[in-house]
Each structure stands twice: as C-alpha cells, then as structure tokens.
Amino acid sequence: MKDFPYLKNVVAARLIVQWGFLALVLSIGVRFGMFVRHFESSGAAPYVTRPPGVEGFLPIGALASLKQWLVSGEINPVHPAALVIFLTVVGMSLLAKKSFCSWLCPVGTLSEGAWKLGRRIFGRNFRPWGWFDVSLRSVKYLLLIFFVKIILIDMGGEALAEFLGAPYWAVSDVKMLRFLTHPSATTLIVVGVLTALSLLYRNFWCRYLCPYGALLGIVSIMSPLKIRRDKDGCTGCRRCSAACPAGLPVHAQEAVRSPECSGCLNCVAECPERAVLRIAPPFWRRPIAPMTYACLVVLLFAAGIGSGMATGHWQSALTRADYQRLIPLAPFLDH
Ligand code: SF4
Ligand code: SF4
Structure with missing residues (x-):
C-alpha cells in the first residue's frame, strides 16, 4: 500500500463518508425530536419542519408501501420518503454492490467502530466455528423470508390499505423515536448484548441478523461491479x-x-x-479507480433521493393539524 497512496485515500474516504453520513442521520434525528417535542408540549417548544429522511428508519413499512405501489401504482403519501429511500438503497445494490452497508448505513458504521474498538481492547476479534458461523449467517435470510412472506406475499389489498391508512402508520416514525428515547428494560438488555457481541465479532449485527442487509446482498449478486x-x-x-x-x-x-x-x-x-x-x-x-467508486456510491444515493424530491414523493401529505392530533396519541396507539 505504501507504493499506492491513492488506495490509502480510499480507506480514509470511506471513513469520512461513513461518519459524515452518521452525523447527517443524527442531525435528522435531533430535528425530528424537536418537531415531535413541539406537538407533545402543546406548542410550548419551538416548531421546526419535519425532516422526511427520518423515514429511512421505517424499512418494514417501506416494504408494505412497495407492495401498494406494485399493486396500485400509487406511492403511499403518508410516508413517501420511506419507499424512496428503500428503492434508492436497493438500486444502489443492483448497480454498485452492497455499498450502502459499508459506506452509508449508520448501523454498519457503528458496528464497524465497535469491532475495531474491540480489537484494540482484546487484541483481536473472534470468529464462530465454521458450521456455527454458517448457521448464524442464515438467521438474517430467515428474517428476510419472514418479512417478505407476511408483507409481500400474505398481505392482501384490504389489509394493506388498512395498515397504510391507520393512525399507527402515520405516527410510526414517532413510535420509532420513542423506542429509542424511552427504551424498555428488554430493549436495553438486547442493545447491551448486541453491543458486547459487536465488540467481539466483526459486524455481528450486519453479518448475522440484519434482514435489510440480507436483501441487499441478494440483489447485489446481479451487480456488474x-x-x-x-x-x-x-x-x-x-x-x-x-x-x-x-x-x-x-x-x-x-x-x-x-x-x-x-x-x-x-x-x-x-x-x-x-x-x-x-x-x-x-x-x-x-x-x-477506487475513488471513482467512492464518488459513484455517494452520487447514486443522492440521485435516488433527488429523484424522489423532484417527483414530489418526499414530503408527507400529513398536515400540521394532523400531527397536532396524532402525536399526543402516539404512546397509546398500537398496531
Ligand atoms: S490479490 Fe490478495 S493474495 Fe493476491 S497479491 Fe493481492 S493481496 Fe495478495
Ligand atoms: S471482498 Fe468485498 S467485503 Fe471483502 S474486503 Fe473486499 S470489498 Fe470488502
């Protein structure tokens, strides 16, 4: 690598893109938290506009949205950005490998940071035995099959319309925020165990458990790159x-x-x-050139999101009055 410094640059470029994207995601999270706070406080906290990028955290709803789009040709207006982000990431995998996972995904970035930290602490990372590793890797594909079956295959038109028209779907982003900001004891235990495993094993979540990554991996087989x-x-x-x-x-x-x-x-x-x-x-x-690939990954993502914005499938159709009515109800809404 000493002879080819531009290759060293690509490692640095990936780190910059990864942590820059994580910072962007965090800023979206903070802004969305302020947006929700305004309605929870009955207007006492200042109002900020809602960042649609938060819908990237609704991949299961995006799958339901995908089915509605395939069946009816209509993009769900409640959370259109969820489908735009989902299609962008799948499209990236089709053209440029599972690049979303290693260049942009915030969970992937944290996973990578964890195993690198674990390697510093313990002097190495561990690897499950061959057969155990293969069995564990199949878990993410089983989870993917489960979601594809219950949403893409089993969900009929009526059930789909009911789900995507329900108040629960309208505030699913608020529920996701509450899941992160008001974690239950079970959530804390699961996150603690996953963090410990991520310190010991390389990309534990991505390698064994993430159904999103499993889908992108399957799609990426068709990538020419x-x-x-x-x-x-x-x-x-x-x-x-x-x-x-x-x-x-x-x-x-x-x-x-x-x-x-x-x-x-x-x-x-x-x-x-x-x-x-x-x-x-x-x-x-x-x-x-590796740096060309790095630019390609970022441009593909930007192009996907830009297409959603340009075609009017980015901002939610929910009005400020809708949020005024729905957000205080969010803690009590169940699917
Ligand atoms: S392709 Fe792999 S094995 Fe071959 S020279 Fe390069 S680093 Fe070594
Ligand atoms: S084979 Fe793929 S995952 Fe492994 S180091 Fe190369 S690019 Fe990364």
Whole structure:
C-alpha cells in the first residue's frame, strides 16, 4: 500500500463518508425530536419542519408501501420518503454492490467502530466455528423470508390499505423515536448484548441478523461491479482475505460473487501488487479507480433521493393539524 497512496485515500474516504453520513442521520434525528417535542408540549417548544429522511428508519413499512405501489401504482403519501429511500438503497445494490452497508448505513458504521474498538481492547476479534458461523449467517435470510412472506406475499389489498391508512402508520416514525428515547428494560438488555457481541465479532449485527442487509446482498449478486483478481499477477500473499471484514477468501477467487461482499474495498487497499485486485464490471479493460467508486456510491444515493424530491414523493401529505392530533396519541396507539 505504501507504493499506492491513492488506495490509502480510499480507506480514509470511506471513513469520512461513513461518519459524515452518521452525523447527517443524527442531525435528522435531533430535528425530528424537536418537531415531535413541539406537538407533545402543546406548542410550548419551538416548531421546526419535519425532516422526511427520518423515514429511512421505517424499512418494514417501506416494504408494505412497495407492495401498494406494485399493486396500485400509487406511492403511499403518508410516508413517501420511506419507499424512496428503500428503492434508492436497493438500486444502489443492483448497480454498485452492497455499498450502502459499508459506506452509508449508520448501523454498519457503528458496528464497524465497535469491532475495531474491540480489537484494540482484546487484541483481536473472534470468529464462530465454521458450521456455527454458517448457521448464524442464515438467521438474517430467515428474517428476510419472514418479512417478505407476511408483507409481500400474505398481505392482501384490504389489509394493506388498512395498515397504510391507520393512525399507527402515520405516527410510526414517532413510535420509532420513542423506542429509542424511552427504551424498555428488554430493549436495553438486547442493545447491551448486541453491543458486547459487536465488540467481539466483526459486524455481528450486519453479518448475522440484519434482514435489510440480507436483501441487499441478494440483489447485489446481479451487480456488474465485482471485486476481480488478476490471478497471473497475484502472489498469493492472502493480505486481501485477512483484510476482508466478511471473512471472504478473496485470494482464491477470480471474482467475488458472494452476497456478503459489501464493496468496502478493504481488500483492494490492502493488496501490495499494482492493479491485481480491483472493483470493475466484466470485460472492462480499465479498472474503476477506487475513488471513482467512492464518488459513484455517494452520487447514486443522492440521485435516488433527488429523484424522489423532484417527483414530489418526499414530503408527507400529513398536515400540521394532523400531527397536532396524532402525536399526543402516539404512546397509546398500537398496531
Ligand atoms: S471482498 Fe473486499 S470489498 Fe468485498 S467485503 Fe471483502 S474486503 Fe470488502
Ligand atoms: S493481496 Fe493481492 S497479491 Fe495478495 S493474495 Fe490478495 S490479490 Fe493476491
């Protein structure tokens, strides 16, 4: 890596993008908290406009919204940004690997920070035994199958309209905020256990439990961009495999097709040979420069969100009067 400083830059670029995006998500969370506070305090706290980006935390509702869109051609006006963000992230995976996970997802960023911290504390990260690792990895796919079955397959038109028209869906973002700001004892215990496991194991949540990541991984198999290895120039040093947070045997593959590959480019940055390991589409003579890929990831996300805004599918159709009526009811609404 010493000879190719631009590769070091891509590692730094990913960290900047990741933590910058996390800061953006936190600022959206704070603004949304202020918005909710205004209505909870009967107008005593100042009013701020609602940031639609908060709907990125409603992936299950986005799945219901997707079905409504596929069935009726209409985008749910209550939380349109939920579907826009969902489609953007799926589209990114189709074109540029599971890049959302390793470049933008705030949970992925915190997971990565946790295992790096754990490695400093314990001197290493751990890895479950082979068969146990494979069984654990299947959990996220089982969760994905469960959600796809109950929402995309089993939910009929009537049930869908009932769910997406209910006050519960209207304040699902407020419920999500309360889930984070008023955690129950069970929530605290689960978060504590997951944090401890994330310190010990690389990307514990993403690797074993996240159904969103499972979906993006499956979609990313179709992405033309793959990590590709020139076997003639490869010396077999295995530094790429050692650097891979997904534990993939990069040194033994000509193209990494695994749904676990997130396009983080750690392997590319670690390879000591010039142009032996690269991310590129098939039959592409000139490999894509890592920094170009970094820009592509950010631009794809911005383009998806921009399309939603430009077509009027970003701001909720709920009015200030609707929120005035619904937010005080949120703690008492149950699905
Ligand atoms: S194969 Fe490379 S790009 Fe894919 S997850 Fe492993 S280190 Fe990241
Ligand atoms: S780091 Fe590069 S040279 Fe070493 S095994 Fe991987 S691809 Fe081959």
